[in-house]
Amino acid sequence: MVVFEKPKALADVSMHYCPGCTHGIVHRLVAEVLDELGIEGKTVGVAPVGCSVMAYNYFNCDMVEAAHGRAPAVATGLKRAMPDRVIFTYQGDGDLASIGTAETVHAAARNENITIIFINNAIYGMTGGQMAPTSLPGQVTQTSPYGRDTSHCGFPVKVCEMLSQLDGPEYLERVAVNNVKNVKNAKKAIKKAFENQLAGKGFSLVEVVSSCPTNWGMTPKKALEWIDEKMIPYYPLGVYKDRTAAKEQGGE
Amino acid sequence: MAKLTFRTDLCKGCGLCVDFCPKGVLVLAKDKINKKGHHPVEAAYPEKCIACAFCATMCPDCIITVEK
Structure with a gap:
């Protein structure tokens, strides 16, 4: 077996x-969910710019490459033109939380019926480890060698908290992939985000707290421990919005 | 008995499977080099494997198949 x-x-x-x-x-989690829901043949993914720019080579479903940060806008167009398809975007923090903030916020506010997988690793990976909008206060990066100084670099963007203030989005959850338990929870969240779209419920975003061993300057194992020590206290895991669950609770 | 198979040439030798295996089944083969130039993972003590698939769950490159 x-x-x-x-x-x-x-x-x-x-x-x-x-x-x-x-x-x-x-x-792999996204691919497992596509398999389990049997939707590989009618799914269109949107790849971002960043480390995951070549995601279009790694999924067997149809894929489209968007301009930097514009994946939610491209996904909006795809979904409105082909409502019977399942549309997901796969974006990093430089793509979704920096250059693509406007597209993200407005896609959420319009409650577009799309699924977004958002990888938050607190750094710009592809370009060589510069400070990202999600870098932690005090975090050493290529462009903050003495640590992120919040007096002139400001504070990190917490995407789930920010979007949860809107009335639009259906489902927002933050998960991590730093141990087996968290990976299993991440898969449940990703599956729910796709099921929401199939049920026509609307905008579902799963933020995955992720690691970047190379640019953090750590071994893969140490990087996963750093997620527990530093990332999760700043980016608490959990469901930030679930309108269907809230409605059901309200009805009781 | 549990059976592990590896797509050895895709292994990048990150060692996460080794770290997460609760039974100490896996090691990075220091005397082998795969196509990518990494020391690939191998099952040094396959008889200890309990097929929990923790290794495969944490493998970023999805190279492990677990059967029992």
């Missing part, structure tokens, strides 16, 4: 990510 094997929706190629990068885990 097979306990675990590569999901069919994940392409049989070597991914370009650095050793120990958790992008690979999240790719």
